[in-house]
Amino acid sequence: MDKIIREINERLQTILDQYPDGTVKEAMYYSLKAGGKRIRPLLLLQVIRSYGLDYHPYIDVACSLEMIHTYSLIHDDLPGMDNDDLRRGLPTCHKKYNEAIAILAGDGLLNEAVNIIINCHLESHLTLSLISCLYSSSGIAGMIYGQELDIQNEGKELDVTTLQKIHRYKTGKLIACALKMGSLIASEKDVDIWEDIGYTIGLAFQIQDDVLDVTSTTEQLGKPVGSDESNHKSTYVTLLGIEKCQELVNQLFKEAIEKIYSLRINHGLLLEIVEKLKERVS
Amino acid sequence: MDKIIREINERLQTILDQYPDGTVKEAMYYSLKAGGKRIRPLLLLQVIRSYGLDYHPYIDVACSLEMIHTYSLIHDDLPGMDNDDLRRGLPTCHKKYNEAIAILAGDGLLNEAVNIIINCHLESHLTLSLISCLYSSSGIAGMIYGQELDIQNEGKELDVTTLQKIHRYKTGKLIACALKMGSLIASEKDVDIWEDIGYTIGLAFQIQDDVLDVTSTTEQLGKPVGSDESNHKSTYVTLLGIEKCQELVNQLFKEAIEKIYSLRINHGLLLEIVEKLKERVS
Numbered sequence: 172m173d174k175i176i177r178e179i180n181e182r183l184q185t186i187l188d189q190y191p192d193g194t195v196k197e198a199m200y201y202s203l204k205a206g207g208k209r210i211r212p213l214l215l216l217q218v219i220r221s222y223g224l225d226y227h228p229y230i231d232v233a234c235s236l237e238m239i240h241t242y243s244l245i246h247d248d249l250p251g252m253d254n255d256d257l258r259r260g261l262p263t264c265h266k267k268y269n270e271a272i273a274i275l276a277g278d279g280l281l282n283e284a285v286n287i288i289i290n291c292h293l294e295s296h297l298t299l300s301l302i303s304c305l306y307s308s309s310g311i312a313g314m315i316y317g318q319e320l321d322i323q324n325e326g327k328e329l330d331v332t333t334l335q336k337i338h339r340y341k342t343g344k345l346i347a348c349a350l351k352m353g354s355l356i357a358s359e360k361d362v363d364i365w366e367d368i369g370y371t372i373g374l375a376f377q378i379q380d381d382v383l384d385v386t387s388t389t390e391q392l393g394k395p396v397g398s399d400e401s402n403h404k405s406t407y408v409t410l411l412g413i414e415k416c417q418e419l420v421n422q423l424f425k426e427a428i429e430k431i432y433s434l435r436i437n438h439g440l441l442l443e444i445v446e447k448l449k450e451r452v453s
Numbered sequence: 454m455d456k457i458i459r460e461i462n463e464r465l466q467t468i469l470d471q472y473p474d475g476t477v478k479e480a481m482y483y484s485l486k487a488g489g490k491r492i493r494p495l496l497l498l499q500v501i502r503s504y505g506l507d508y509h510p511y512i513d514v515a516c517s518l519e520m521i522h523t524y525s526l527i528h529d530d531l532p533g534m535d536n537d538d539l540r541r542g543l544p545t546c547h548k549k550y551n552e553a554i555a556i557l558a559g560d561g562l563l564n565e566a567v568n569i570i571i572n573c574h575l576e577s578h579l580t581l582s583l584i585s586c587l588y589s590s591s592g593i594a595g596m597i598y599g600q601e602l603d604i605q606n607e608g609k610e611l612d613v614t615t616l617q618k619i620h621r622y623k624t625g626k627l628i629a630c631a632l633k634m635g636s637l638i639a640s641e642k643d644v645d646i647w648e649d650i651g652y653t654i655g656l657a658f659q660i661q662d663d664v665l666d667v668t669s670t671t672e673q674l675g676k677p678v679g680s681d682e683s684n685h686k687s688t689y690v691t692l693l694g695i696e697k698c699q700e701l702v703n704q705l706f707k708e709a710i711e712k713i714y715s716l717r718i719n720h721g722l723l724l725e726i727v728e729k730l731k732e733r734v735s
Contacts, residue, residue, distance in 0.1 A: 190593050190594050191593070191594055191598055193593075193598065193601050193602075193605075194601065194605070195593055195597060195598070195601045196593060199593070242560075246556055246557075246560060249533070249552075249556060250533070250552075251531070251532070251533070251547070251551070251552025251553050251555075251556055252552075252553050252556060265533070269533070270531075270532075270533025270534075271533050271534050271604050272601075272604075273533075274528055274531060274533055274534060274556070275528075275597055275600055275601060275604075277560075278524075278528060278559075278560075278563060278597055279592065279593040279597050281560060281563055281564060282563060282588055282591055282592040282593065282597065283588070283592050283593060285567050285584060285588050286585065286588050286589060286592060289581055289584065289585050295577035295578055295580075295581055296577055298577075298581060299571055299577055299580060299581070302567060302571065302584070303568065303571050306564055306565070306567050306568050307568060309564055310561065310564040310565050310568060311472050311473070311475075311477055311478060311481070311561040311564065311565060312472050312473055315477060315557055315560055315561050315564065316473055316475065316477070318557055319475050319476065319477045319554075319557060320475075322553050322554075323475075323476070
């Protein structure tokens with residue numbers, strides 16, 4: 172997988188190279204290369220590989236997902252939103268540059284992701300399905316809606332159902348989208364089961380995040396640990412306790428693996444990435 | 454044209470109605486309906502009509518342009534950008550709601566415009582050309598680049614060439630895009646000349662804006678007049694004087710009209726909108 176991550180990183184650089192030089196482009200690249208684990212593009216490309224297809228024609232499609240993910244982080248970190256100074260151990264985009272540049276860099280990534288998919292020159296019907304999948308998952312019935320739910324519920328005591336709803340939109344949608352896009356490319360008939368697997372992994376991922384906020388170190392996490400508690404934020408850990416959370420994470424990953432085994436694919440490629448997610452410390 | 458404007462406004466409402474309720478959706482609609490003149494969607498639809506085609510199947514495409522235009526206004530007005538309190542005589546989006554909601558409302562409009570075009574279910578090749586035209590014009594080699602140039606040159610004494618470059622990207626790109634999109638639908642071979650007409654109208658429009666900032670009233674303009682001068686901003690008026698500017702505006706509109714007459718279309722429909730632009734007081 173490291174080879175694929177290198178290829179994704181190289182393409183992200185090449186994609187940005189084609190645009191006119193400027194601080195916005197620099198800021199887009201700064202945030203893109205700031206240590207992301209490339210989970211979404213990896214999920215997309217591993218699905219394609221698991222059906223025995225060559226993933227190379229689709230690396231740019233995978234990059235478009237990372238661009239959408241990165242735009243959402245840049246805008247989430249803004250002073251008018253979460254007002255975060257650190258992300259993955261580095262100054263956030265508006266801290267490194269300024270607020271105006273960070274707003275524009277986020278806009279630029281959200282805007283250009285669609286152009287990147289179009290420029291892959293895949294078959295028109297597939298291109299439109301991919302764009303529609305990506306921009307429905309990220310839009311106001313998707314990730315943006317999750318962000319809104321999160322803001323609305325700030326400072327409130329939440330129950331597990333509400334928390335789950337917030338994260339289904341805020342995190343789940345884009346992770347499910349990664350697997351769905353892979354399936355649209357490799358095997359359209361399996362899209363629904365991949366979406367289901369995506370939500371399962373997304374939920375496990377979010378509960379892990381809440382656990383890591385308590386159990387990890389600031390160095391490992393690249394941002395202050397314990398920030399949820401100091402913000403009096405309802406999380407899976409505050410609602411269920413660490414032990415129950417860890418059980419839940421294991422159970423969800425187990426479910427995801429079972430669903431993966433139900434498909435006629437090369438399972439190993441997906442299990443590799445699920446294992447990597449299970450073991451993560453940041 | 455008033456009937457078409459009504460149809461555009463009705464469609465904008467219907468488009469938003471399909472999304473889950475929430476403050477972000479409300480804020481998107483607030484800014485969309487806040488008195489815009491609908492110049493870009495009108496230009497697009499009048500081009501289609503001028504070739505004798507029915508414009509009705511393309512109203513949503515026209516709406517997508519207005520969504521992109523409105524997103525750019527919402528983000529431009531943010532405290533981290535121009536920090537404006539009034540727009541078209543009403544509180545700006547972040548003043549009416551808050552900064553987080555305004556960021557998300559802008560993101561939502563930029564995000565959903567592409568979904569709106571896809572949902573028109575036009576022929577795939579045309580759909581992709583329209584999306585590509587729109588998102589290249591608005592992206593980091595288009596409108597966003599213009600925004601960056603504007604920020605970079607803030608507080609500097611500019612010459613006419615630099616000012617023209619800024620506005621070619623910041624305003625010209627999207628106005629040219631409106632005419633190009635109309636031409637992609639009605640007559641692909643004429644796209645280049647429509648683009649050229651678009652830049653001519655866009656430049657006239659911008660010089661007019663600078664003139665109106667000096668000659669109009671706060672009531673007519675819906676925002677404080679004289680703001681350019683009090684911000685020590687280089688404008689066409691500060692560089693060339695009002696009289697020369699007014700000459701230039703007339704000359705540019707005359708050029709645009711001559712170019713329109715060079716095409717084998719129903720000229721009256723375009724002349725009507727150019728006349729309307731020429732006479733505008735806000």
